[in-house]
Amino acid sequence: MNEESLAKLRQRNLDSAGDWKRYAEHRRHCTRLILEAAPLDAPRLCLLGAGNCNDVELTAIAKRFREIHLIDFDKDAVQQGLKRQFSGLQGKILIHAPVDLDAEDVASQLSSLGKFDVVASLCVLSQLIDAIPEEQKNKEEGLPLVRQIRRRHLELLASLAGPEGSIAIANEAVSSDSEPSVKTCEDPMLGPLLVQLALEQKLFMGLNPAVVAGELQALAPTHALSTTPPWKWDFGPRTYAVCGHTLTRQA
Template sequence: NRDQIPYFELAANHRAHLTALVTTVATPGARLCVLGAGNCYDLDIERMATLFAEVHLVDLDPDALARAWKRINPLVRPRVIRHAPVDLTGMLSELGRWRSLAVSEEEVRLHPGVTAAAINALVGGPFEVVVSACVLTQMQLSILEALSDQHPLFVAARETVNLTHLRTLSRMLTPGGFALLATDVTSSHTYPLGEVDGIADLRPLLNQLVAAENVFQAVHPARWHAMVVGDPVLTREVRLSKPLDVWLWQINPMLAFLVYAFALRRHDAPAMG
């Protein structure tokens, strides 16, 4: 988060796209929760505070939320509530046990539901709208750095993080609520994203990169459908949209990400995408 402080303006396109998506599901009196809010470069928080009765910002980094708080117009600050530090993986304090193979199959099986319930209670859910703001790859990076991709439990940990996050989004929704999950999926290190800047619809590019396997495997778009179909709780509670939008995020002068977003909705909510 601290490394990104100078680059608020570079994130303008990213911020505009995600803000526009959230705006489409705002309703009078609704409450919004942003997971992985960080420096709040992903969303126009002041705009959100005019559309929602409350805006809850959740992150592991309290300093980042404090910096964002200082930028917010004092007139709308009473609507903005900070929650930090919050570990959205529910695993960071237990990674030593994962590393030493000390976790049981039962712990792994129960982890998504236990963590989702704990996070929802901690931040005062449920909410009408929940946004996962490009935090999932950061969560996955924490697991990779702690275990390495050669660890015998790495794949289990990676899948547990994804399932936990989807379960958290679902658990945090009111009946009829919407969650939007935005994630970076590839970077300018592996594809010349500068060449597509200015193209209005980047969904064909996403399809091209998926076909070429030039995407971050932990957030491969096909994973989400398989995960929902394979999990009885998610199958019962939510449905997924197709990718709603795909856009560029210039994270710093030397690095850009391609980002896509999709919606999860409770079964009793109207369709989106």
């Protein structure tokens, strides 16, 4: 990761560190997504892009999992996030940082951690895509690069989950910066709005939920894929429309 991307990542985490209250609704959806992906006996969770941990209710998660592995580039954000939220259960939590989730060899770097019952990725892929230099994003190589980053990230999730584990992933599809109606529309209208924006090719590049779902399913065709209705993430300066997917082993 270059210096500029690293500085941007740290600043974003610092800017949103105090947003626990604002994230309440988003956190409820993300926490539920992870719990829905978890079989009853699910000892090990891996959470990619844990950052400030504002988007997961760790106390609820810790009741289900025996070990929780938090992975991020920004170690300070994870340590401070844990301090803010958590007390008494630190023995369950292991922090792996700094880890560059976009490194070509990240899957082999993390392979020593073994396989996980659930691997979760909460709004990380957008940041991996956003780190593409601006001049490359707009050129012909932009789209193939975005696809490569998405494929590598989904393959990382699949490799950490192994054939038995489940995946939970949430991604921002669009924000109120480009589509102000994301902020104002009623929750039940968010799904139809995303379909319309997808047809008009106005979703974030590489983050069309239907495409993410298709690629996830292709990684494990016998697993059950489920996609949530979109929800709003109040980020302060803007509101995101977020969609979640779980990929679980068929009972």
